[in-house]
Amino acid sequence: MSTPITAHSVAEPSSRSKLIASFLVVTYAVITILPLLWIFLTGFKTPPDSIAYPPKVLFEPSVEGYVNLFTTRSRQTPEFLATLPPPQTWYERLVRSRNMVIGGPSKVVPRFVNSMVIGFGSTFLAVCFGTIAAYAFSRFRVPLADDLLFFILSTRMMPPIAVAIPIYLMFRHLGLTDTKLGMILLYTAVNVSLAVWLLKGFMDEIPREYEEAAMVDGYTRLQAFFKVVLPQATTGIAATAIFCLIFAWNEYAFAVLLTSGDAQTMPPFIPFIIGEGGQDWPAVAAATTIFFIPILCFTILLRRHLLRGITFGAVRK
Amino acid sequence: MAEIKLESVAKTFGTFTAVKGVNVTVDHGSFFVILGPSGCGKTTTLRMMAGLELPTSGRILLDGEDVTVLPASARDIAFVFQLFALYPHMNVRQNIAFPLRCQNYRRDEVRRSVEETARLLRIDHLLDRRVGGLSGGDRQRVALGRAIVRRPKAFLMDEPLGALDSEFRKLMCGELRELHDRIDATTVYITHDQLEAMAMADVIAIMNQGRVEQIGTPQEIYDRPASMFVADFIGAPPMSFLAVRASLQRGARSIEVDGVPLEMPQLFEDRAEGSLALGVRPENVSFADSAGLRGRVIGAEYLGTTQIVTVTTANGQIKARLPSGNAVRIGETVGLALRPDKLSLFDAVSGRALSSALYGGLHG
Ligand SMILES: Nc1ncnc2c1ncn2[C@@H]1O[C@H](COP(=O)(O)OP(=O)(O)OP(=O)(O)O)[C@@H](O)[C@H]1O
Ligand SMILES: [Mg+2]
Numbered sequence: 112m113s114t115p116i117t118a119h120s121v122a123e124p125s126s127r128s129k130l131i132a133s134f135l136v137v138t139y140a141v142i143t144i145l146p147l148l149w150i151f152l153t154g155f156k157t158p159p160d161s162i163a164y165p166p167k168v169l170f171e172p173s174v175e176g177y178v179n180l181f182t183t184r185s186r187q188t189p190e191f192l193a194t195l196p197p198p199q200t201w202y203e204r205l206v207r208s209r210n211m212v213i214g215g216p217s218k219v220v221p222r223f224v225n226s227m228v229i230g231f232g233s234t235f236l237a238v239c240f241g242t243i244a245a246y247a248f249s250r251f252r253v254p255l256a257d258d259l260l261f262f263i264l265s266t267r268m269m270p271p272i273a274v275a276i277p278i279y280l281m282f283r284h285l286g287l288t289d290t291k292l293g294m295i296l297l298y299t300a301v302n303v304s305l306a307v308w309l310l311k312g313f314m315d316e317i318p319r320e321y322e323e324a325a326m327v328d329g330y331t332r333l334q335a336f337f338k339v340v341l342p343q344a345t346t347g348i349a350a351t352a353i354f355c356l357i358f359a360w361n362e363y364a365f366a367v368l369l370t371s372g373d374a375q376t377m378p379p380f381i382p383f384i385i386g387e388g389g390q391d392w393p394a395v396a397a398a399t400t401i402f403f404i405p406i407l408c409f410t411i412l413l414r415r416h417l418l419r420g421i422t423f424g425a426v427r428k
Numbered sequence: 429m430a431e432i433k434l435e436s437v438a439k440t441f442g443t444f445t446a447v448k449g450v451n452v453t454v455d456h457g458s459f460f461v462i463l464g465p466s467g468c469g470k471t472t473t474l475r476m477m478a479g480l481e482l483p484t485s486g487r488i489l490l491d492g493e494d495v496t497v498l499p500a501s502a503r504d505i506a507f508v509f510q511l512f513a514l515y516p517h518m519n520v521r522q523n524i525a526f527p528l529r530c531q532n533y534r535r536d537e538v539r540r541s542v543e544e545t546a547r548l549l550r551i552d553h554l555l556d557r558r559v560g561g562l563s564g565g566d567r568q569r570v571a572l573g574r575a576i577v578r579r580p581k582a583f584l585m586d587e588p589l590g591a592l593d594s595e596f597r598k599l600m601c602g603e604l605r606e607l608h609d610r611i612d613a614t615t616v617y618i619t620h621d622q623l624e625a626m627a628m629a630d631v632i633a634i635m636n637q638g639r640v641e642q643i644g645t646p647q648e649i650y651d652r653p654a655s656m657f658v659a660d661f662i663g664a665p666p667m668s669f670l671a672v673r674a675s676l677q678r679g680a681r682s683i684e685v686d687g688v689p690l691e692m693p694q695l696f697e698d699r700a701e702g703s704l705a706l707g708v709r710p711e712n713v714s715f716a717d718s719a720g721l722r723g724r725v726i727g728a729e730y731l732g733t734t735q736i737v738t739v740t741t742a743n744g745q746i747k748a749r750l751p752s753g754n755a756v757r758i759g760e761t762v763g764l765a766l767r768p769d770k771l772s773l774f775d776a777v778s779g780r781a782l783s784s785a786l787y788g789g790l791h792g
C-alpha cells in the first residue's frame with residue numbers, strides 16, 4: 112500500500128472554518144459525554160460523597176457502590192456485629208464498616224444475563240428476518256411491494272407502547288409474560304420493520320450484476336446470496352444491528368409491563384437498586400456503568416464495518 | 429463451443445415489449461455482434477440467452493437442446509457485464525477462481541487454471557491485488573479471466589468495453605478478437621459502437637426497437653443494408669437518401685430523379701406509384717460538371733485525407749466523401765455523379781430495401 116497523494120483541492124475548507132467546526136464538535140462531545148462521565152465517577156463515590164453539596168469532583172474513590180450492587184445486605188446492631196466472626200474478605204470488611212452484613216448475591220447478574228440474551232437474541236432475529244425480507248423486496252417482483260413496505264413501516268408510526276394493553280393480554284393468554292422468549296419475540300417484531308427499511312436501502316445499492324455473475328458461474332441463487340450478497344451487505348447489516356440492539360437494550364416500558372422476575376432486564380431492574388433505606392446512588396451509577404459496557408463494545412467492534420466502504424470504486428459508474 | 433439458436437423469442441415487461449420475436453442463429457465458433465441504438469433490447473436478448481431473464485414466448489436452443497427455462501447456473505455460459513461486476517470483497521485471484529470454486533475443483537487445479545488464465549490475459553502480476561485499485565483495462569481483463577477460466581460453451585458480453593476510453597477500446601477490441609480465436613470460443617458481443625462491431629464481428633445482427641433488422645457479415649450490412657434504418661445507422665456519415673416518387677417495373681435499370689434519369693442496379697420487383705428513397709453512400713458520390721443531378725454546396729467537413737461535402741438538391745441532402753485536395757466553395761452549384769452499381773432503393777414508407785441486382789435477389 113502506497114500512501115495516497117492528495118492534491119490541494121479548491122473545495123478544501125479553510126483553516127478557519129475547520130477551527131470553528133472542530134470547536135463545535137468538541138463542545139457537543141463534551142456536553143453529551145459529561146453526564147456519562149458523572150455517572151461513571153459517581154459509581155466510585157461513597158454514598159455520602161454522592162449526595163454532597165456542592166458536588167464533589169475530587170473525592171477518594173471507593174468500590175462501595177459496586178459491592179452494594181452485587182450483594183444484598185442487612186443493617187445490624189453493633190452488639191450483634193461484635194458477636195460475629197471477623198470478616199473474611201475485603202468486601203465483607205467494607206460492608207461491616209457500615210454496620211451491615213452480607214445476606215447473599217443480588218439479582219444483578221441474572222438481570223444482566225437476561226438483558227444480554229434478550230438484546231442480542233432479538234437483534235440477531237430482527238437482522239436475519241430483515242436481511243431476507245429486504246433482499247426479496249429489492250430483487251423480486253413482490254406483489255403489492257409498495258403497500259407491504261408501507262404496512263411494515265406503519266408499525267412504527269405510533270410509539271410501540273400504544274399497543275401495550277393488547278400485547279399484555281396476548282402475552283398473558285399465551286403464557287409469554289415474564290419469559291425471555293416473549294421479550295425476544297416482542298423486540299424482534301418491533302425491530303424488524305426498521306431492519307427491513309434500512310437493509311432494503313443497502314440491498315438496492317448492491318448491483319444485481321454481482322449475483323447474476325455468480326449465477327451464470329454456476330451458483331444457485333441461495334449460494335450467490337451467501338457468497339456474494341451477504342459479504343457486500345456487511346456494512347448495512349452492522350449498522351442495522353447496532354440500531355436494533357440499542358432499541359432492545361434500552362427498552363423500558365414493555366420491560367416494566369411484561370417482566371417482573373425471571374425475564375426482567377436491566378432497565379426496570381436498575382430503579383430497584385435505589386433501595387429501601389437511604390438512596391444508594393453509587394450502586395445505581397455502578398449498575399448503569401456496567402449496563403453501558405456491552406453496547407459500547409458492540410458499537411466499537413462494528414465501527415470498523417461501518418466505516419469501511421468496501422464497495423467503493425469496484426463498480427464503474 | 430456451442431451453437432445458440434433463438435426461435436421467435438419475445439420478452440414483455442408489464443405492458444412494454446422489449447424484444448419482439450427475434451430469430452437468430454449463432455454458429456459454432458463465430459464472433460456474433462448485436463448492434464443497435466440504446467434501448468433496442470440488446471441486453472434483454474443477451475440476458476435471455478444467459479438464463480437471467482425468462483422469455484415471454486419463443487424457444488432458446490443451446491447445441492440443439494432446449495434451454496428456454498433452464499436457470500443460468502445450468503447453462504454453462506459465461507457472461508461479461510457492462511460494469512464488469514467484480515466482487516470487491518475478493519482480490520483478483522479469488523475473483524478469477526470464483527467460478528471454479530462452486531464446481532468443487534481441487535485446490536491445486538484451481539490454482540493452476542487461475543494462473544494459466546492470468547498469464548493468457550497478462551495480468552499474472554496483479555493476482556494478489558484488490559480489485560478496487562485496478563485501472564479500467566485491468567478490471568476488464570479480470571472480468572474476462574473470470575469468464576474464460578472454466579472454458580464455458582459460450583461467452584456473452586454486454587458492452588464490455590463501454591466503460592473504457594476510446595484509445596484503450598481499440599486495443600482491447602484487438603485483444604478480445606485474438607482471445608476469441610485462440611481459445612476457439614463462441615462469442616455473442618453487444619455494442620452500440622459500429623466501428624467496434626465492424627472491426628470484430630464475423631456476423632452482425634442489427635436490432636431496432638426489439639426487432640432484428642438485418643443479420644449479415646459487416647460488408648453485407650454496409651453494402652446492402654436491408655432497411656433505411658440500417659443504412660442510416662451504419663456508416664459515418666451514414667447513407668444519404670433522395671426522396672423520389674416513381675412507379676417502376678421489374679427489370680428497370682434507371683430511375684428518374686427530378687427529371688434526370690439515373691442508372692441503378694436492375695430491379696427485381698414491380699413497384700406501383702409511391703414514395704421511394706434512393707440511398708447512396710458518401711464514397712459513391714463524386715462531382716461531375718456534366719452530370720444532370722445538380723445541387724448547391726452548403727457545407728464541408730475536413731477529415732484529413734478526405735472531406736465530407738454536404739450538397740442540397742431538390743430531393744434532399746447528399747453527403748459526398750471527396751479527397752481533401754479538391755477545392756470546394758460553399759454556395760457553388762455542382763453536378764453529382766452517383767456510382768450506379770452501388771445504389772440502394774428503399775420503400776420510403778416501410779423502410780424496406782427493394783430487391784435488386786445489388787442485393788442478389790436477397791429478399792422479395
Ligand atoms: N426489468 C425491466 N423492467 C422493465 N423494463 C425493462 C427491464 N429491462 C429492460 N427494460 C426496458 O426494455 C428496453 C430494452 O432494454 P435493454 O436493456 O435490452 O436495451 P439495450 O439495447 O441493452 O440498451 P442500452 O444500449 O442502453 O444498454 C428498454 O426500454 C428498457 O427500459
Ligand atoms: Mg444494454
